[in-house]
Each structure stands twice: as C-alpha cells, then as structure tokens.
Amino acid sequence: MTLGDRLLDIYDLMLRRYGVQNWWPGETRFEMMVGAVLTQAAAWTNVEKAISNLIAADALSAHAIRSIEQEELAQLVYPSGYYNSKARKLKALADYLGCRFGDDLDAMQREDTDALRDELLGVYGIGEETADDILLYALGKPSFVVDNYTRRIFYRLGLAPEKGSYSAYRSSFMDSLPTDQELFGEYHALIVRHGKEVCKKRPACQGCCLLEVCPTGKALIEAG
C-alpha cells in the first residue's frame, strides 16, 4: 500500500465522518485573501468580526486598504488580534496586488502556481501557510496547505516525512496525491475539522484516533 493510498483512505474516513466542508468562507477572492492573513494564529470567529468591520467601513477592497490610514485599518481588524501587525500585512498585500496586477485577480489567477507562490512568499506577512491558503482557496490552484494539525495528526499516524519542515510535509502530500485543487482544499479543511473536533478533546490521541491502529486503542472513527 503506497503512501498515496493511505492518504486517500484517511481522506475517505474523514469525509464520511464529517461530510464536505466547503472551505474557504468568503464572498470574493479578495475577501478570502484578507481572511488568510487575519486568521493567522486567530480563531475564525474573531476574523469574522474583523471582516464585518471592514465591510461596514467599505474597506474590503485592495484600493480601499491602500487608501485608508494604517492606524484606522488596525482599529477595524482589532478583533482578530495582532492588529498592528495585521494592518501592516494587509497594506503589503494590497500594495502587491496593485503594483503587480493592477488589482486584476483574473490576471493573477493566470500566473504559474510555483512562480506565484515564490512571489507571495516575498510579500510582508505572507509565509508558507498563508501563501498556500491564498493559492488554493482564493485562486483555486492545487497547492496543499500544511498546518499544525496536519503535522500532529500525520506524525502520530506514522506518516510524517523524515524532515518535519513545512515543505517536507507539503511535498509529501503533493507527491503522493493526485494534483486536484478540490481534493487538496477539502483535505485540509477536513484535517482542521478533525483536529478541532477530536484531537483537542482527546489530547492523548492527537489525531491518531482516525484509524484502527490508534496507539491509544480507542479509535473513534470506524472504517465505513
């Protein structure tokens, strides 16, 4: 059984358990990009408040974010925490979109995925996870998102790559799974769902409870 087969089995288990997650929340591609920045080390409920503030202030566009004072922007995104940092990050994102694409997200979407990823990583405030969130969910490109749940769960399942780095995990998934944007998007969403719902409530398990081989001997999800 290849790694790809095992990863697909785990995907099927989670999909049957939780159903389709339909990530990412957001009405527009730009809103999804903003959400990707605001959700950094923040609970999504707080991100929603910040986005609501931006909408109420008519500031949920790249142009508006460039125009508004950074201090005012910081007050709008206050509920999502790290508000000074995040205001600066949103400015950097809006500047990038304006300078590079003239705010034309269709043009952005036509760019090569790997090249675009390198560019995004050069923007202040966009690290690997945020870049992959943007590529995958806002732009619909097949770029696998790795987060702490992913590492915790797959390490515990004995499916971690030798090196525990972000890129090692990402390559492990992308080299083993079919290149499919919908699969990648649903897979990451299911990992987060499982992490929140099960691993957090059962710290001893840490995600391994997906499988019969769970070292705790208390598998929560039966095959089928």
Added chain:
DNA sequence: GCCCAGGGGGCTC
C-alpha cells in the same frame, strides 16, 4: 486566571 486559536517576522547562534 490559564490556554489556545485555521502564523509570520526578526533576531541569534
């Protein structure tokens, strides 16, 4: 009061 949430930058070594 304590812990953590859908991280990233900057610095040190």
Added chain:
DNA sequence: GAGCCCCATGGG
C-alpha cells in the same frame, strides 16, 4: 536552519 521571542483579542 533551528530555536526563541514578539505580536494581542476573545472564547472555553
């Protein structure tokens, strides 16, 4: 390139 600290609110 690994390890640490900083950024900060809100919910359990």
